Amino acid sequence: MNRSPARTARRGLATALVLALPLALSACGGGDTDEGADGTTSITVGVIPIVDVAPIYLGVEKGFFKEEGLDVELELAQGGAAIVPAVASGQYQFGFSNTTSLLLAQTQDVPVKVVTAGVNATEDPSADMSGVLVKAGSDIKSPKDLEGKKVAVNTLKNINTTTTNELVRQDGGDPTKIEYVELAFPEIGPAVEKGDVDAGQVVEPFLTIGTQAGMTDLGSNFVAADPGLAVAEYFTSTSFAESDADTVEAFTTAMNESLDYAQAHPDEVKKILPTYTDIDESVVAELNMPQWTSEIDAESIEKLADLADQDKLFAKDPDVDALLP
Amino acid sequence: MTVATVPVAGTRTERVAGRGRDATLGVLGLLVVVGLVEALPRLGIVNDRYLPPASAMFTELAGQLGEAAFWTALGDTLRGWALGLAVAMAAGIVLGVLIGSVGILRDLTASTIEFLRPIPSVALIPLVVLLYGSRPTSALVLVVYAAFWQILVQVLYGVADVDPVVRDTARSYRFSRLAIIRTVVWPTALPYVMTGFRLAASVALILEITAELIIGVPGLGKSIGVAQSSGAVEKTYALVIVVGIIGVAVNLLARALERRTLRWHVSVRREAR
Amino acid sequence: MRLLTTLAYALALPIVLVVVWWFASAGSESVFWPPLSKIVGVFGETWNADRWTGDVLPSLARLAVGYLVALVLGVLLGVLIGLHRPVRAFCEPTLEFFRAVPPPVLVPVIALFLGYTGDTSKVVTIAVGCVWPILLNTVEGVRGLDEVMLDTARCYRLSAWTRLRQVVLRGASPQIAAGARQALSIGVILMVISELFGANRGLGASIVQFQRSFAIPQMWTGIILLGILGFLLSVLFRLVEHYALAWYRGLRQADRGA
Numbered sequence: 001m002n003r004s005p006a007r008t009a010r011r012g013l014a015t016a017l018v019l020a021l022p023l024a025l026s027a028c029g030g031g032d033t034d035e036g037a038d039g040t041t042s043i044t045v046g047v048i049p050i051v052d053v054a055p056i057y058l059g060v061e062k063g064f065f066k067e068e069g070l071d072v073e074l075e076l077a078q079g080g081a082a083i084v085p086a087v088a089s090g091q092y093q094f095g096f097s098n099t100t101s102l103l104l105a106q107t108q109d110v111p112v113k114v115v116t117a118g119v120n121a122t123e124d125p126s127a128d129m130s131g132v133l134v135k136a137g138s139d140i141k142s143p144k145d146l147e148g149k150k151v152a153v154n155t156l157k158n159i160n161t162t163t164t165n166e167l168v169r170q171d172g173g174d175p176t177k178i179e180y181v182e183l184a185f186p187e188i189g190p191a192v193e194k195g196d197v198d199a200g201q202v203v204e205p206f207l208t209i210g211t212q213a214g215m216t217d218l219g220s221n222f223v224a225a226d227p228g229l230a231v232a233e234y235f236t237s238t239s240f241a242e243s244d245a246d247t248v249e250a251f252t253t254a255m256n257e258s259l260d261y262a263q264a265h266p267d268e269v270k271k272i273l274p275t276y277t278d279i280d281e282s283v284v285a286e287l288n289m290p291q292w293t294s295e296i297d298a299e300s301i302e303k304l305a306d307l308a309d310q311d312k313l314f315a316k317d318p319d320v321d322a323l324l325p
Numbered sequence: 326m327t328v329a330t331v332p333v334a335g336t337r338t339e340r341v342a343g344r345g346r347d348a349t350l351g352v353l354g355l356l357v358v359v360g361l362v363e364a365l366p367r368l369g370i371v372n373d374r375y376l377p378p379a380s381a382m383f384t385e386l387a388g389q390l391g392e393a394a395f396w397t398a399l400g401d402t403l404r405g406w407a408l409g410l411a412v413a414m415a416a417g418i419v420l421g422v423l424i425g426s427v428g429i430l431r432d433l434t435a436s437t438i439e440f441l442r443p444i445p446s447v448a449l450i451p452l453v454v455l456l457y458g459s460r461p462t463s464a465l466v467l468v469v470y471a472a473f474w475q476i477l478v479q480v481l482y483g484v485a486d487v488d489p490v491v492r493d494t495a496r497s498y499r500f501s502r503l504a505i506i507r508t509v510v511w512p513t514a515l516p517y518v519m520t521g522f523r524l525a526a527s528v529a530l531i532l533e534i535t536a537e538l539i540i541g542v543p544g545l546g547k548s549i550g551v552a553q554s555s556g557a558v559e560k561t562y563a564l565v566i567v568v569g570i571i572g573v574a575v576n577l578l579a580r581a582l583e584r585r586t587l588r589w590h591v592s593v594r595r596e597a598r
Numbered sequence: 599m600r601l602l603t604t605l606a607y608a609l610a611l612p613i614v615l616v617v618v619w620w621f622a623s624a625g626s627e628s629v630f631w632p633p634l635s636k637i638v639g640v641f642g643e644t645w646n647a648d649r650w651t652g653d654v655l656p657s658l659a660r661l662a663v664g665y666l667v668a669l670v671l672g673v674l675l676g677v678l679i680g681l682h683r684p685v686r687a688f689c690e691p692t693l694e695f696f697r698a699v700p701p702p703v704l705v706p707v708i709a710l711f712l713g714y715t716g717d718t719s720k721v722v723t724i725a726v727g728c729v730w731p732i733l734l735n736t737v738e739g740v741r742g743l744d745e746v747m748l749d750t751a752r753c754y755r756l757s758a759w760t761r762l763r764q765v766v767l768r769g770a771s772p773q774i775a776a777g778a779r780q781a782l783s784i785g786v787i788l789m790v791i792s793e794l795f796g797a798n799r800g801l802g803a804s805i806v807q808f809q810r811s812f813a814i815p816q817m818w819t820g821i822i823l824l825g826i827l828g829f830l831l832s833v834l835f836r837l838v839e840h841y842a843l844a845w846y847r848g849l850r851q852a853d854r855g856a
Contacts, residue, residue: 572698
């Protein structure tokens with residue numbers, strides 16, 4: 001130990017400082033509304049990369065939001081469940097979420113408010129955006145055979161389980177005997193194919209990918225719950241709805257225009273899908289399109305609330321009137 | 326977890342020769358594993374949808390190197406790791422020296438540290454998802470939490486290791502508090518700090534990748550999750566190999582740094598627990 | 599009296615922290631930071647008998663099985679590899695690589711073979727993640743053994759088994775314990791993570807389920823429970839280690855006393 005410990009220590013300190021350097025690289029963005037110099041308002045909307053949100057992408061492309069003075073940034077979230085807290089805490093001003101999640105949020109006092117419709121199911125159980133896949137030649141021939149089987153869904157205790165339960169119930173089966181497991185949508189098809197699960201509830205494009213791979217679709221759980229089911233909505237936080245009523249109104253107007261436009265122009269929807277999803281062209285051509293409408297179907301939402309209630313998802317009764325605009 | 330390597334008996338040349346032989350054997354070992362991974366799926370012993378041949382993995386890996394998305398993901402991962410580690414280092418060292426040098430603070434915080442330390446930082450995943458969604462902040466919180474305790478505890482051991490006689494002497498010579506820390510406490514604690522750095526560096530990488538994989542924070546972990554769920558098996562393995570190489574690099578770097586800083590100190594050093 | 603002081607020191611800060619949390623959060627309107635009183639209030643009903651038998655215990659059982667498999671495999675292979683220098687040199691870089699792969703990325707890889715659902719893939723995930731620190735530390739511990747001691751044991755014609763138990767395992771046990779401790783914290787992480795894919799029940803799955811259904815106070819109870827379990831496991835580990843390494847402590851104390 002001939003060398004001075006102090007000098008070595010100083011070098012050690014320098015090492016520590018070098019290690020701390022990357023601190024300076026810190027960067028994390030927040031999403032606040034900014035009134036731009038040109039009078040436009042910047043908003044961030046949380047969406048998930050699925051077919052359902054095609055209208056907002058179309059609307060941005062067509063300039064519907066610009067017309068209303070909105071500069072929209074679309075942020076892709078991992079899942080609908082991550083969007084609700086982000087909107088409630090003000091990271092996003094608006095978000096897209098399925099109806100059951102919004103009802104659940106409301107019963108837990110998460111302050112959210114629907115602004116307009118999001119996406120609706122079709123009326124045709126054999127040509128809907130949702131379905132239950134089983135392997136070709138499976139002995140599960142109809143929904144009631146799902147009793148006692150392992151079924152994959154993308155979120156437990158949510159819209160997909162309550163509507164699948166309804167599908168089984170209507171077919172005369174006992175849905176309480178289904179064992180649900182949670183898998184991400186892209187995993188579900190392969191898991192069914194491998195026999196890891198007996199069946200899987202999916203939405204487009206995974207329904208078409210599955211049927212193209214030879215799997216059988218037992219029928220649409222959304223249509224079973226209610227033809228034209230109000231599957232999802234665009235929403236904001238209650239505080240933002242009060243403090244920025246003008247922005248909310250502008251967003252609602254532009255969004256409604258986008259929804260109607262998407263419904264009227266399915267070809268343009270198919271063209272915009274590859275810009276924000278990885279869906280294969282051969283799949284896009286075969287997709288079962290959902291329905292888009294600017295009308296909120298309150299009855300359908302009540303129906304979903306009843307189904308969730310039946311499966312004991314709620315700690316207390318949801319207040320549908322308070323949730324809707 | 327290497328304790329100071331036991332010197333191999335023999336002359337210097339013999340030692341060098343032995344090390345050369347070891348290195349050759351090690352490379353051979355790696356080659357055998359690669360060969361096995363190549364052969365098993367080729368011979369149909371393992372389904373190549375689950376384990377593609379090694380050549381396919383490396384081809385995919387080479388292809389990845391030409392993709393901008395790969396480098397972005399790599400950068401995201403490394404930045405998140407380094408930032409989290411730096412924050413944890415800074416906080417761990419400052420708090421560790423402070424708590425360690427003041428007896429009453431040490432006594433007061435001991436039980437709390439012992440309680441908070443083993444809490445798995447993955448327990449915080451749901452909370453950060455609520456608060457930050459899939460933004461890098463989520464990963465940062467998890468990385469800092471996990472790495473911080475490793476460093477803090479090591480620093481505390483280090484400060485406790487200071488010779489009381491030396492400290493008292495310094496005090497009687499009227500060294501200022503800061504001077505004592507710089508000249509007496511820090512040199513003693515340094516080896517422990519480096520051990521803490523090495524442990525924290527690998528834990529930080531684990532948590533960074535976990536956050537990316539589970540929460541979807543941008544980075545290599547997220548790319549692995551996406552590759553796996555879209556059935557890109559070769560890419561999944563290629564990225565796992567990249568992450569493994571990063572892990573090895575982190576370990577080597579930390580060890581080298583440790584050795585460099587502590588050349589004068591090896592005799593004192595013992596894996597603190 | 600001294601015991602009382604120690605106890606006072608040990609309890610003072612935790613009590614202060616809980617009290618601060620309690621009052622700071624008392625009037626909290628924020629959905630994500632519910633009052634502590636509310637969290638404590640729902641703890642009992644959340645973690646009822648059904649949750650313990652259906653979620654918590656199965657999770658812990660998977661952890662125990664995976665961890666023990668890793669421990670046995672790690673020590674066995676570690677001794678085999680560590681005792682022979684060429685084998686060690688042959689394996690070490692490969693093992694270092696596998697150790698350096700962050701264990702959570704194993705989940706998607708293991709899922710390729712075993713699927714996501716079911717206990718097997720989860721137990722395998724835990725075992726594969728835990729084995730590397732134990733294995734490498736055992737190798738390291740065996741390598742550091744005193745050659746003279748090994749030769750002496752051979753001279754005294756101790757049987758291979760006795761040699762293994764009395765000399766090799768004993769000598770390497772401080773290192774093995776250090777590896778086992780690292781492995782335990784990795785095991786707890788993997789116990790949670792393996793349940794985030796393809797799970798329907800389990801401790802980790804429940805917490806995420808609470809988060810997804812916005813049952814925030816319940817989610818907090820889960821985080822706290824997981825924290826308590828992590829703490830208890832480390833206490834349990836220390837107890838086991840205390841007895842297993844009693845001889846080693848005695849030796850070190852003797853060393854220092856000298």
